[in-house]
Amino acid sequence: MAMSLIADAFTLVFVAAGIAFFAAGTLGLVRLPQTLSRIHALTKADNVGLALVVLGLLPQAGNIFDAAKMVAIWLLAQLASGAVAQVMAEAVIAEARDGADASPPEESRP
Amino acid sequence: MSLLFDAVLCLLLLLGALGVVATGAARPAVIAFIGYGLLLGLAWVRLDAVDVALTEIAIGSGISGVVLLHCVRALPAPPRAPAAHPMLRPLAAAIAVAIAAALALAVLALPEPAPTRAADVAAALPATDLGNPVTGVLLVFRALDTLLEKVVLFLSLVGVWALSRDPACRGRPAPLSPEPAPAPSAFLARVLAPIGVLVGLYLLWAGADHPGGAFQSGAVLAAMGLLLVMGDQIRVPAAGNRSLRLLMLAGPFGFLAVGFAGWATAGVFLGYPPGAEKAVIIAVEVAITLSIAVTLALIVLGPPADEGRS
Amino acid sequence: MTGALLFGLAGAALVGCGVYGLLTASGALGRILGFNVLGGGVFLIFGAVARRGAAAGFSADPVPQALVITGIVVAFCATALAVALLVRLSTMEARAAPADAGEKET
Numbered sequence: 001m002a003m004s005l006i007a008d009a010f011t012l013v014f015v016a017a018g019i020a021f022f023a024a025g026t027l028g029l030v031r032l033p034q035t036l037s038r039i040h041a042l043t044k045a046d047n048v049g050l051a052l053v054v055l056g057l058l059p060q061a062g063n064i065f066d067a068a069k070m071v072a073i074w075l076l077a078q079l080a081s082g083a084v085a086q087v088m089a090e091a092v093i094a095e096a097r098d099g100a101d102a103s104p105p106e107e108s109r110p
Numbered sequence: 111m112s113l114l115f116d117a118v119l120c121l122l123l124l125l126g127a128l129g130v131v132a133t134g135a136a137r138p139a140v141i142a143f144i145g146y147g148l149l150l151g152l153a154w155v156r157l158d159a160v161d162v163a164l165t166e167i168a169i170g171s172g173i174s175g176v177v178l179l180h181c182v183r184a185l186p187a188p189p190r191a192p193a194a195h196p197m198l199r200p201l202a203a204a205i206a207v208a209i210a211a212a213l214a215l216a217v218l219a220l221p222e223p224a225p226t227r228a229a230d231v232a233a234a235l236p237a238t239d240l241g242n243p244v245t246g247v248l249l250v251f252r253a254l255d256t257l258l259e260k261v262v263l264f265l266s267l268v269g270v271w272a273l274s275r276d277p278a279c280r281g282r283p284a285p286l287s288p289e290p291a292p293a294p295s296a297f298l299a300r301v302l303a304p305i306g307v308l309v310g311l312y313l314l315w316a317g318a319d320h321p322g323g324a325f326q327s328g329a330v331l332a333a334m335g336l337l338l339v340m341g342d343q344i345r346v347p348a349a350g351n352r353s354l355r356l357l358m359l360a361g362p363f364g365f366l367a368v369g370f371a372g373w374a375t376a377g378v379f380l381g382y383p384p385g386a387e388k389a390v391i392i393a394v395e396v397a398i399t400l401s402i403a404v405t406l407a408l409i410v411l412g413p414p415a416d417e418g419r420s
Numbered sequence: 421m422t423g424a425l426l427f428g429l430a431g432a433a434l435v436g437c438g439v440y441g442l443l444t445a446s447g448a449l450g451r452i453l454g455f456n457v458l459g460g461g462v463f464l465i466f467g468a469v470a471r472r473g474a475a476a477g478f479s480a481d482p483v484p485q486a487l488v489i490t491g492i493v494v495a496f497c498a499t500a501l502a503v504a505l506l507v508r509l510s511t512m513e514a515r516a517a518p519a520d521a522g523e524k525e526t
């Protein structure tokens with residue numbers, strides 16, 4: 001009884017903290033002015049948020065396999081979001097560079 | 111409390127759908143559609159239909175999303191459309207509200223107690239040795255639907271391939287991106303693809319007794335194939351490639367062959383041999399999973415475009 | 421008010437959104453998206469029917485669920501074919517109107 005109470009309190013605290021990180025990341029996505037800083041806010045805050053949610057849910061897992069699956073989901077999401085953030089950032093930089101190359105002739109046109 | 115969650119989810123679904131249909135620009139509309147598909151997947155989880163949720167997220171949101179995004183890039187920016195008649199939007203809104211209201215009335219008038227075939231499925235399921243009732247319905251009780259749907263998927267690929275120009279029809283599809291893959295894509299493909307293939311095969315294996323099955327597994331395998339193509343790790347085989355065509359046909363024709371064999375072994379079309387039901391069902395599932403994976407990936411890659419043969 | 425009823429009503433509203441999109445879209449891609457939103461709403465009504473049919477130890481009637489899975493795949497097939505036709509049509513139009521293409525390309 002006491003054990004399950006402690007586990008529930010642990011879950012509550014960590015999942016709430018995780019949700020706070022998600023909310024911060026979403027706020028960054030909506031409010032920050034530049035694409036690069038938006039990507040930064042989203043990947044950093046959401047990865048920590050997901051880690052906290054998974055950590056909080058671990059005591060609620062029925063068995064070791066369910067717990068391992070949740071950790072695997074976190075690791076895969078980490079991998080995908082890191083790689084996708086890099087690809088998007090490269091695209092943003094390339095677009096800015098192409099835009100800088102393309103804009104002078106645009107302006108010099110009569 | 112959970113009703114509150116459902117209500118918020120329904121509200122978000124509606125906002126997502128409005129975002130799809132009310133956004134003028136193509137790319138934001140497609141991105142809203144992908145988000146709408148993910149929310150729909152959550153709704154399916156809330157309705158205790160995890161098999162449908164997996165299918166919706168993998169196919170309805172994921173692979174459809176790739177197809178639609180690819181289309182947005184391939185299409186030229188549309189010329190400024192002439193202003194529609196000022197009455198068009200209010201009239202369309204009135205028709206839409208009328209249809210939604212009629213459907214809502216129909217939902218409210220659903221008969222009580224609800225008609226259900228769950229008891230029939232529960233009574234017949236032990237004979238198939240399957241634990242997942244949805245897989246049972248798909249592959250045993252409504253096998254004809256599933257067989258025809260494989261044929262529809264196949265015909266869809268034939269339709270896409272038919273759009274290639276004549277000398278190119280046995281070649282490779284145009285690359286998804288003209289530039290070489292960025293380094294993180296290549297890294298992601300190398301690291302994620304083996305894990306993803308494992309997850310796909312697990313979904314197929316687990317589908318007999320737990321949520322999962324041929325479609326979900328095929329969609330994950332197709333996604334991994336596309337990831338490898340996008341990361342420049344593999345080259346897309348040419349449309350004329352013989353083993354590719356064999357893989358495409360293994361599912362529909364294997365299923366059809368088992369169906370005809372049903373007359374000999376069980377006395378009915380699409381019957382399974384008594385005593386070996388589960389083995390034959392799993393064999394059919396493996397064949398259709400491979401075909402689904404190959405067909406889905408090739409549909410995304412589009413019609414053959416070059417003249418290369420292999 | 422149960423969850424199934426709520427999702428059924430949401431499905432009805434989504435069908436309305438899809439119809440609106442189909443009627444007002446300015447391009448073919450918008451109509452394809454509207455058709456898909458509409459389909460999602462129809463499937464969700466099926467989901468509500470399945471959930472109401474929970475019996476015999478199943479938390480939802482498996483028959484409508486299997487029909488929806490088939491429906492999602494068939495809707496994808498139709499979408500993919502429509503998109504391929506649309507892309508081909510636009511390349512043909514670009515070639516048929518070289519004056520327009522010339523302005524953009526060179």
